Amino acid sequence: MTTPAELLPATRRALLHRIAVAQRDGRAPSLCAAVGRDGKLVWTGSRTSVDGRGPDEDVQYRIGSITKTFTAVLVLRLRDEGLLDLADPLEKHLPGTGAGDVTIAQLLAHTGGLAAETPGEWWERSSATLRPTLAEVLGEQPFRHPVGRRHHYSNPGYTLLGSLVEAVRGVPWEEALRGEILEPLGLSRTSVSAQAPHAGGWAVHPYADVLLPEPSEDLGLMAPAGQLWSTARDLTAFAAFLTTGDDRVLSAESVREMRTPAAPTLPGDWEASYGLGMQVVRGGGRTLAGHTGSLPGFVAGLWLSEEDGLTAVALANCTSGLPAATVAADLLRIVAEAEPRIPEPWRPLPEVDPAVLELTGPWYWGTQVVALRLTADGGVDLGPAAGAGRRSRFRANGDGTWTGLDGYYAGEVLRAVRRQDGSVSHLDLGSFVFTREPYGPDAPVPGGVDAEGWRGLPQ
Known part of the structure; x- marks a missing residue:
């Protein structure tokens, strides 16, 4: 993968304009945002109501329910280690x-x-x-609601x-999170x-430009649902991991599973679903995966597009008014x-098994013609x-067989x-039987x- 180039000046200005409008119209005391491309941080920006005090990409904000994605990663790690099955009852x-x-x-899919x-x-x-x-x-x-029948978001x-996680690992959730x-x-x-x-958390009066500080509670048992503080830089790196995986934490196949819709859509909301600890939305010809978050005084949004190789994060310290997602x-x-x-440039395969190569080309399922093609990953x-x-x-x-991925x-x-x-x-x-010609006389x-x-x- 080539090193991502710096964004063009016109693109940087468009990004700055978007967060400037958001901070003004959302009346947020501060807003910090970042964009990553191909796993690298390529742009950060911020706006603030205090001159000369703009937050940078290393200032912490509370991220609310984006915490759930971290918790989901811990659970998927337990599954990948064979310590549990996702089909297991909690009991x-x-x-x-x-x-x-x-x-x-x-539980993962609500x-x-x-x-x-x-x-x-x-x-x-x-x-x-x-509690x-x-x-x-x-x-x-x-x-x-009846178990398994519908998506109903649940913090508990x-x-x-x-x-x-604590019961299976034998350590506190916080310790597992930090070490894993x-x-x-x-x-x-x-x-x-x-x-x-x-950043400090603030509520902004809905009809006057005045502020009220919000309390910052330790959530106790509810921590895995929304406790974390993070930064634009850290969340951009986390989003990159959620795009490609990292074998030290979770494989590419497992993070892809997290991004795959696992919950039924709700009537009237066919373009939004939920995977395993991640929200999935579709719009404008693009599929985004990530999570939103809010706690009193803070709103947050994190999205990734695997196809575009892009990630984006927005963090603000206001209770409502600014749609960070x-x-x-x-x-x-x-x-x-x-x-x-x-x-990436097209490149020929370094080698190919002749027994596999002879399988390529047209096949017929009944009278429907399909094509079998080799892929770069074997x-x-x-x-x-x-x-x-x-x-x-x-x-x-x-062993001469293949398993479907999608x-x-x-x-x-x-x-x-x-x-x-x-x-x-x-x-x-x-x-299903696929033959080399449609309903050939000797076709099985x-x-x-x-x-x-x-x-x-x-x-």
Whole structure:
């Protein structure tokens, strides 16, 4: 990958203009933003109501529910180590909660049917001592919907996931977070409590340009749902990790799984979904993954576009009024449209297995023609020879078979069936038979092929 060049002056000005308008119209005491390209920080900017005191990319803000993505990474690490399965009920690893029938995957995707908030006082503005146990976090009636039927955002659900991490790891959530994510990724300015320099949280009067300081509570058991403080620089690095993975923390395949929609969409909101600890939105021909966050005094947004190789972060210290998620998405769009990603040069494969090469080209599923192509990573791609239709990428399994990575055939196994003389008879994919010609007379098509073959319609 080539080193990303500095953004063009016109692009930098457009980014500055966007955050200047956002800070003014959102009446935020301060706003700090950043853009990353191909894993590198390429732009930062800030606006502030105090002359000469603009925050830089290393000033901490509270990031609210972006914390959930960090917690989700910890859970996926446990899965990848074989310590749990996402299909496991919570009760298997964290008994006695009263919500034990919910699976770990459902908690990650907010499809467990749990309440959005805790019972009692507004948890973000009250002492954690009011909720010393999971019983106080969940209350006597923790469910609002049938389990697994719909997406219903749940802060208590992520408290359960944080407690799950502690139960399986045997260490506090904070310790696991620091040792398994923050230190390996070099996120030295991300922490559970504020570290100077940091912004103060403010509420802005809705009808007057006056301020009120917001309290900054330690969230206690709710920390895995929204405790963290971070910076534009650290979050840009975290977003880069969420794009490509890092084997010291989580593989590319696992972060891709996090970015894959796992929850049903809500009526009227077909362009937004939720993966495993990450929001997924579609618009303007672009798919973004990331998370939004808010706590009293702070709003935050983090988005990435894998296709564009871009990440964007926006942080502000106001309770409401400034849509940080929209600002971050706009920053990403500005760069993507002004400076489209320059593709890597085409290069031939260094080597190819002749037995795989002979499988390339056209195949027929019934009368529909598809094409099998080799991919640069050693896998194959199967999709329409032309036009729209089912398309999937496949990973080589090392035994002459391939497993689908996406699309209709995700998880399905593709294999070449050979005759006794070693020649290829057909491809088998999830019981579908793909042949070299449409309904050839010797094709092993289920149900057989009419012996009289193709014919015209008698007049």
